[in-house]
Amino acid sequence: MFSTGFPFYLAPMDDITNPVLRALIAQTLPKDVSMVFFSPAINPNSIVNRHHARDEDVPINPGEKLIYNIMSGESDLILKAMDLLLKNNPAGFNLNCGCPRGKIQTAGRNPCGVALMERPDLVAQIIREAKKVFPCIHFSVKIRIGVKRDIPKLLSFCGMVQEQGADALILHPRTGEEQFTRPVDNGLYNQVRQTLTIPLVGNGDVLDDEEALALKQRYGLNGVMIGRGALAHPCIFRAIALRLQGERTRSFLEEPMMTWDERRDFLLQYLTGLNERYGEALTLKRFRLFCEWFRRGMEFGLVLRGPLVKAKSLHEMQDAIQKFFFTNKKQILSLV
Ligand SMILES: Cc1cc2nc3c(=O)[nH]c(=O)nc-3n(C[C@H](O)[C@H](O)[C@H](O)COP(=O)(O)O)c2cc1C
Structure with a gap:
C-alpha cells in the first residue's frame, strides 16, 4: 500500500472528504507524521467529458498525498481520466468496487460500485490496462464482500485483483445488500489474508483509536481505513499517531483529546x-x-x-x- 509510514487512512466519503476537511484533519497530526488520503468517488466521465463537473473534488492540497478514488466500470474512460488526473501528481488511484447505491451501480455503460464484483472480467481488464499503461502508479481496489455473501466468489475475486497487478486491496467486510446494516464480518480478513501477498487494508466500523490499533494487530492487516469514526472524532488519527509514538497510552475514550x-x-x-x-x-x-x-x-x-x-x-x-x-x-x- 502506498504509505507514508503511517498506515491509517481516512475513508473516501462523497461530499465529505473534500480538500477542506482533509486539510483540517492533516493539521491535527503530530508534526513528523503525514498520511495518505483518498478523494471522494470521482466519475471519469466528468473528468474526460466534463458532462457534470465535480471539479471541486479533484484539487490536491499542497504537499498532500491523495489517491483518486475512481467510480466507473469503463476501462477506456478510466485510462483517459488517469492520464488527465496524473497532471495533478496524485499518490495513486483506487477503483471503487464497494459503493452499494443502486443508481450508481448502473449509472454508466458498465456496472460500477459493488456491482463490479459481479463482473470480475471487467475489473481484471481495468487493473491490467491501468498497470500496463501506468506501471509505476499505485493502483488499489476497494471492495465489499460482494453484492451477496458468497465467500468462494470473494476469495476468487481477491486472487484475481492480485494476479492482475493491483498494489493493494481494501476490504469493507459487508455485502452490498447489507449496506450499513449488520456489523462488519472481521473474521473474513483471515481468509482473505491467506489468499493475498499484496497489502490488505481493513475498513468498517472503527470508531476509536483503540479499535483501530487492535484491528490492525489482530488480523495482521497492513493498514486500517476509517470513515465515520473519523467524522465523529476528527482527532482519531492524531490519537493513533501519538499512541504509536508512545506519547499516549490511553484511548481518547478514556482520556479525551478534543476539548x-x-x-x-x-x-x-x-x-x-x-x-x-x-x-x-x-x-x-x-x-x-x-x-x-x-x-x-x-x-x-x-x-x-x-x-x-x-x-x-x-x-x-x-x-x-x-x-x-x-x-x-x-x-x-x-x-x-
Ligand atoms: C456518507 C458516506 C459516503 C461515502 N462515499 C464513498 C465514496 O465516495 N467512495 C467510496 O469508495 N466509499 C464511500 N463510502 C464508504 C466508506 O468509504 C467506507 O467504506 C464505509 O463508510 C465503511 O467505513 P466506516 O465504517 O469506517 O465508515 C461512503 C460512506 C459514507 C458513510
Whole structure:
C-alpha cells in the first residue's frame, strides 16, 4: 500500500472528504507524521467529458498525498481520466468496487460500485490496462464482500485483483445488500489474508483509536481505513499517531483529546473553509452531512441537528453552532 509510514487512512466519503476537511484533519497530526488520503468517488466521465463537473473534488492540497478514488466500470474512460488526473501528481488511484447505491451501480455503460464484483472480467481488464499503461502508479481496489455473501466468489475475486497487478486491496467486510446494516464480518480478513501477498487494508466500523490499533494487530492487516469514526472524532488519527509514538497510552475514550471549545473551533473553521471554496449553497449541504456524523462524537450532539437543518445561511449556521456550544458547555460543566 502506498504509505507514508503511517498506515491509517481516512475513508473516501462523497461530499465529505473534500480538500477542506482533509486539510483540517492533516493539521491535527503530530508534526513528523503525514498520511495518505483518498478523494471522494470521482466519475471519469466528468473528468474526460466534463458532462457534470465535480471539479471541486479533484484539487490536491499542497504537499498532500491523495489517491483518486475512481467510480466507473469503463476501462477506456478510466485510462483517459488517469492520464488527465496524473497532471495533478496524485499518490495513486483506487477503483471503487464497494459503493452499494443502486443508481450508481448502473449509472454508466458498465456496472460500477459493488456491482463490479459481479463482473470480475471487467475489473481484471481495468487493473491490467491501468498497470500496463501506468506501471509505476499505485493502483488499489476497494471492495465489499460482494453484492451477496458468497465467500468462494470473494476469495476468487481477491486472487484475481492480485494476479492482475493491483498494489493493494481494501476490504469493507459487508455485502452490498447489507449496506450499513449488520456489523462488519472481521473474521473474513483471515481468509482473505491467506489468499493475498499484496497489502490488505481493513475498513468498517472503527470508531476509536483503540479499535483501530487492535484491528490492525489482530488480523495482521497492513493498514486500517476509517470513515465515520473519523467524522465523529476528527482527532482519531492524531490519537493513533501519538499512541504509536508512545506519547499516549490511553484511548481518547478514556482520556479525551478534543476539548469542547476545540470541537466548536473545528466546526467553525470547517464551515468557513468550505464557504471560501464552494460558496454558500454547497457549503450548507456538505456541512450538514459532515455534522450528521460529527455530532455523534459528543454529548448532547443530537441537539445540534435541528438548528443545523433549519439554518438557511452561513450566518445562521455559525449562530447555531455558537449557541449550541455555549448552552451545552454550561450543562457539561454542571455534570462534572
Ligand atoms: C456518507 C458516506 C459516503 C461515502 N462515499 C464513498 C465514496 O465516495 N467512495 C467510496 O469508495 N466509499 C464511500 N463510502 C464508504 C466508506 O468509504 C467506507 O467504506 C464505509 O463508510 C465503511 O467505513 P466506516 O465504517 O469506517 O465508515 C461512503 C460512506 C459514507 C458513510
